[in-house]
Amino acid sequence: APAIETRTFDTEVHQLLKLMINALYSNREIFLRELISNASDASDKLRFEALTNDALKGLDHDLAIDIAFDAEAGVLTLRDRGIGMNRDEVIENLGTIARSGTRRFLESLSGDQQKDARLIGQFGVGFYAAFIVAEKVTVETRRADEPADAGVRWTSSGDGEYQIETIDRPEQGTTITLQLREEHRDLLTEWQLRRIIKHYSNHIAFPIRLHKPAEEKDGEEAKADKDSAETELVNASQALWTRQKSELSETDYTEFYTSLTGDPETPLSWAHHHVEGSQRYSLLLYLPSSAPFDMLINRDEREGIKLYIQRVFIMDAAEQVVPRYLRFMRGVIDSADLPLNISREMLQDSPLLKKIRATVVKRSLNLIEKLAEQGGEPWQKFLAAFGSVLKEGVIEDFEQRERIAGLLRFPTTATEGDQDLAGLDDYIGRMNEDQEHIWYLTADSLKVARNSPHLEAFRKHNVEVLLLTDRIDEWLVSHLHEYKGKSLKSAARGKLELGEKTEPDEEARKLAGRIKKALGERIGNVQPSERLTESPACVVADEHGLSPVMARMMRQAGQ
Numbered sequence: 001a002p003a004i005e006t007r008t009f010d011t012e013v014h015q016l017l018k019l020m021i022n023a024l025y026s027n028r029e030i031f032l033r034e035l036i037s038n039a040s041d042a043s044d045k046l047r048f049e050a051l052t053n054d055a056l057k058g059l060d061h062d063l064a065i066d067i068a069f070d071a072e073a074g075v076l077t078l079r080d081r082g083i084g085m086n087r088d089e090v091i092e093n094l095g096t097i098a099r100s101g102t103r104r105f106l107e108s109l110s111g112d113q114q115k116d117a118r119l120i121g122q123f124g125v126g127f128y129a130a131f132i133v134a135e136k137v138t139v140e141t142r143r144a145d146e147p148a149d150a151g152v153r154w155t156s157s158g159d160g161e162y163q164i165e166t167i168d169r170p171e172q173g174t175t176i177t178l179q180l181r182e183e184h185r186d187l188l189t190e191w192q193l194r195r196i197i198k199h200y201s202n203h204i205a206f207p208i209r210l211h212k213p214a215e216e217k218d219g220e221e222a223k224a225d226k227d228s229a230e231t232e233l234v235n236a237s238q239a240l241w242t243r244q245k246s247e248l249s250e251t252d253y254t255e256f257y258t259s260l261t262g263d264p265e266t267p268l269s270w271a272h273h274h275v276e277g278s279q280r281y282s283l284l285l286y287l288p289s290s291a292p293f294d295m296l297i298n299r300d301e302r303e304g305i306k307l308y309i310q311r312v313f314i315m316d317a318a319e320q321v322v323p324r325y326l327r328f329m330r331g332v333i334d335s336a337d338l339p340l341n342i343s344r345e346m347l348q349d350s351p352l353l354k355k356i357r358a359t360v361v362k363r364s365l366n367l368i369e370k371l372a373e374q375g376g377e378p379w380q381k382f383l384a385a386f387g388s389v390l391k392e393g394v395i396e397d398f399e400q401r402e403r404i405a406g407l408l409r410f411p412t413t414a415t416e417g418d419q420d421l422a423g424l425d426d427y428i429g430r431m432n433e434d435q436e437h438i439w440y441l442t443a444d445s446l447k448v449a450r451n452s453p454h455l456e457a458f459r460k461h462n463v464e465v466l467l468l469t470d471r472i473d474e475w476l477v478s479h480l481h482e483y484k485g486k487s488l489k490s491a492a493r494g495k496l497e498l499g500e501k502t503e504p505d506e507e508a509r510k511l512a513g514r515i516k517k518a519l520g521e522r523i524g525n526v527q528p529s530e531r532l533t534e535s536p537a538c539v540v541a542d543e544h545g546l547s548p549v550m551a552r553m554m555r556q557a558g559q
């Protein structure tokens with residue numbers, strides 16, 4: 001008999017398993033979503049590899065996911081006919097932390113079950129969710145392009161060790177068997193399983209079949225109408241994006257979003273198009289309602305737009321089709337015209353994909369503009385989650401600069417609190433008749449900004465000033481010199497031209513001279529000012545010099 005080898009999990013995996021069971025207990029049903037999603041990924045991979053791997057070409061790819069259960073024994077099995085895994089892959093995927101998601105997942109667990117359940121989908125630690133409900137998990141698998149005797153059996157009780165052995169497995173793909181803990185056996189009814197599959201996995205593009213347990217059937221009857229009566233197709237099992245908009249309900253779209261992203265929250269909005277003409281493709285884009293926790297830190301991580309070619313999943317193409325400043329967009333693109341055997345490198349330079357990218361940018365900005373027009377809570381949510389990411393677009397995307405700038409919102413001297421924000425168009429609409437510039441003031445916080453002596457003269461002349469307190473704002477204004485023909489000017493720099501000129505009096509001039517003499521080289525210039533109505537003095541940056549906030553940022557960076 002082949003040797004059974006016992007191995008220990010990496011410490012982090014062990015830790016993860018313990019946490020998973022405790023943290024997600026009340027969301028136990030997601031385990032099925034995760035296992036189905038892995039089966040679906042494996043089926044996608046098989047299709048993709050079959051395009052180029054001769055060993056897989058001739059195979060009959062009846063790709064379906066079969067789910068069966070035995071309530072009495074407390075067993076649930078899931079079987080796919082996907083790519084499967086060889087021994088090394090099993091060890092790598094189901095036992096180590098080599099996969100980046102594991103550690104980051106651990107670090108970001110918050111103790112809030114709702115939030116943590118959401119993280120599972122985002123970090124790719126889904127397989128371990130099986131241990132929420134199972135006391136023992138068995139994985140039997142064979143990589144589709146390897147011989148029948150290269151099968152692998154992996155078993156674990158989730159307590160720090162797993163066993164691995166080589167087996168014969170004529171069928172390709174993976175079977176996962178869960179021995180459920182006593183208290184979770186209530187899940188083992190047709191009704192429960194059907195409900196959970198429909199709820200979380202309705203839009204998986206492969207058929208999910210639920211097998212009725214043997215003892216429910218009458219011996220004779222069962223033989224009579226064999227397979228059809230024994231299994232039930234549970235999910236919609238059709239790629240949602242290929243269907244016509246008119247056939248789809250709001251729930252279809254939101255459910256699909258959840259199965260695509262693992263995010264249980266409802267997206268803010270979406271756009272679904274079938275593009276015809278010189279290039280044909282389907283496009284389904286979603287605007288999520290909140291940011292994945294690390295989106296702001298990881299500017300370079302763009303994930304979440306899946307590229308299909310003729311319904312075959314090719315890869316995550318977010319990097320190819322969305323610029324950084326739209327990295328929160330999620331969705332699917334399915335091209336009818338890109339060649340199926342295209343390599344990643346070729347994709348990078350494909351003119352077809354460049355066109356798709358231009359469309360994705362336009363459609364995404366459309367979605368955001370619509371949301372802005374409708375206003376209200378969804379728009380507030382968007383601004384809170386993605387407002388500062390969008391600002392990067394003004395810096396990055398020259399072509400769309402004005403369009404993006406029009407979507408930004410800021411606190412101003414004419415608004416109150418930090419919820420009440422104004423766009424540049426609102427500002428222009430309120431400008432005084434003889435006002436030429438859009439004035440702004442950058443500061444570390446709204447409180448500092450509102451109390452700044454620089455604003456005194458603006459108040460006196462009733463001129464609105466944008467208060468920019470986001471970290472990125474300083475860079476923003478260094479790229480956005482004008483908007484709709486009005487130049488943006490700092491309220492803290494150079495000369496003010498508000499209202500009519502008055503001659504500064506002789507006393508003030510003398511005082512300025514004395515101060516300059518006392519401070520000498522430490523200061524550029526001392527002048528009587530029209531900026532102030534209450535404060536005795538304030539520091540003003542040179543028209544072309546660094547602003548105080550920028551100067552501080554440079555100092556902090558050690559420059």
Ligand code: ADP
Nearest residue numbers: 038039042084085093123124125126127128174
């Ligand atoms: P993710 O799916 O995000 O990668 P999981 O923890 O769900 O993370 O799965 C870990 C890995 O295990 C997968 O990336 C895949 O390589 C492998 N795997 C899991 N289930 C299957 C399966 N049914 N068939 C083939 N490989 C699988």
Ligand code: MG
Nearest residue numbers: 037038126127
């Ligand atoms: Mg997974």
